Amino acid sequence: MSYPDWFEISPEVEQALKDGAPVVALESSVWCQGLPQPFNLETALEMEGQVRLAGAIPALTWLENGKAHVGCSREQLEKLCQAQEVKKVGAGDIPGVLAKADMGATTVSGTLVLGDRLGIKVFATGGIGGVHRDWSKQLDVSADLLQLSRSRCLTVCSGAKSVLDISTTLEKLESVSVPLLLYGTDNFPEFYNEGKTAPFGTRCDQPSEVARALQLSLELYGRAPLVVNPIPKEYGIHQDKLENWVTEGLFEAQRKGIEGKAVTPFLLSYVAEVSDGQTLDANRVLLLHNAHLAGLIAVAVSEITP
Ligand code: PSU
Ligand code: MN
Numbered sequence: 001m002s003y004p005d006w007f008e009i010s011p012e013v014e015q016a017l018k019d020g021a022p023v024v025a026l027e028s029s030v031w032c033q034g035l036p037q038p039f040n041l042e043t044a045l046e047m048e049g050q051v052r053l054a055g056a057i058p059a060l061t062w063l064e065n066g067k068a069h070v071g072c073s074r075e076q077l078e079k080l081c082q083a084q085e086v087k088k089v090g091a092g093d094i095p096g097v098l099a100k101a102d103m104g105a106t107t108v109s110g111t112l113v114l115g116d117r118l119g120i121k122v123f124a125t126g127g128i129g130g131v132h133r134d135w136s137k138q139l140d141v142s143a144d145l146l147q148l149s150r151s152r153c154l155t156v157c158s159g160a161k162s163v164l165d166i167s168t169t170l171e172k173l174e175s176v177s178v179p180l181l182l183y184g185t186d187n188f189p190e191f192y193n194e195g196k197t198a199p200f201g202t203r204c205d206q207p208s209e210v211a212r213a214l215q216l217s218l219e220l221y222g223r224a225p226l227v228v229n230p231i232p233k234e235y236g237i238h239q240d241k242l243e244n245w246v247t248e249g250l251f252e253a254q255r256k257g258i259e260g261k262a263v264t265p266f267l268l269s270y271v272a273e274v275s276d277g278q279t280l281d282a283n284r285v286l287l288l289h290n291a292h293l294a295g296l297i298a299v300a301v302s303e304i305t306p
Helices: 011-019 027-035 039-053 076-081 089-101 110-118 143-148 166-175 205-221 239-255 259-273 278-302
Strands: 007-008 023-028 056-066 067-070 087-089 102-108 122-124 155-158 179-183 187-190 193-197 202-204 226-228
Touching: 007 011, 007 110, 011 023, 011 056, 023 039, 023 110, 023 278, 027 039, 027 076, 027 087, 027 102, 027 259, 039 056, 039 076, 039 278, 056 076, 056 089, 056 110, 056 166, 067 089, 067 110, 087 089, 089 102, 089 110, 089 143, 102 110, 110 122, 110 143, 110 155, 122 278, 143 166, 155 278, 166 187, 179 187, 179 205, 202 205, 239 259, 259 278
Parallel strands: 007 067, 023 056, 023 122, 087 102, 122 155, 155 226, 179 202, 179 226
Antiparallel strands: 056 067, 056 102, 187 193
């Protein structure tokens, strides 16, 4: 397969794509806008390690010097995790940021667009974006939802970000009919904890079941399911505790006049601080857990669709 010249694909990822070997796309916004230094670099390296441990090749995506990069060397990852002025790149931002040759970190929607263009079948992240709280006053719906409903690349996550209006996000996911698979659970996980009984979706307990559901979903609708994978129970943070931190953080954001795309990064750093790092530990655990599962699913997919 040939790619446009604005793609810069690492030799390892390019070879894997050519061979039909399992590849897992990874986003970069979580490192550049979601988590602090040096925790971001350490966790990114561990996340790549988990994909490899499962038998797949990690393909981290970001934009730099007018190129869409897919697959990261250690030096490139260090530079990205330490960079100061990095744009948050959703699906609609890619052409502009490439044209300006700015440095950009891809969100879920941005990564799915790039993954789809290359035929990458599986993607791992922490939490997807969704409908923000207070949406009735100020509508703020992540581009992730629309992209998830279009993408042929399967996403593995631990639900939506805890800072969102989760039940409205679920309604929206249902109305754009994203096929939902609940991995090893009957719940819709709420990022930092195992969540509550899911109003829709199908439980799967094996990577092979997910791989089969992906194949069926692609044949049926030409798009992939969303897999939710709860944080292991022992690392979960109780809902009430979390709710207090998030409410305080939202109040603080409002007081400081922080809006739009800047709200999520602000809230994440706020809850990390007031929880004394508990949310960071949980975030790390769920990212690694999702990377490993995505790797296993990518392997299972490569076994049925060589
Ligand atoms: N969840 C996190 N940390 C993050 C994100 C999600 O715990 O940094 C990022 C993801 O890249 C996600 C994006 O796609 O936030 C959604 O942002 P927005 O609500 O602005 O669309
Ligand atoms: Mn938004």
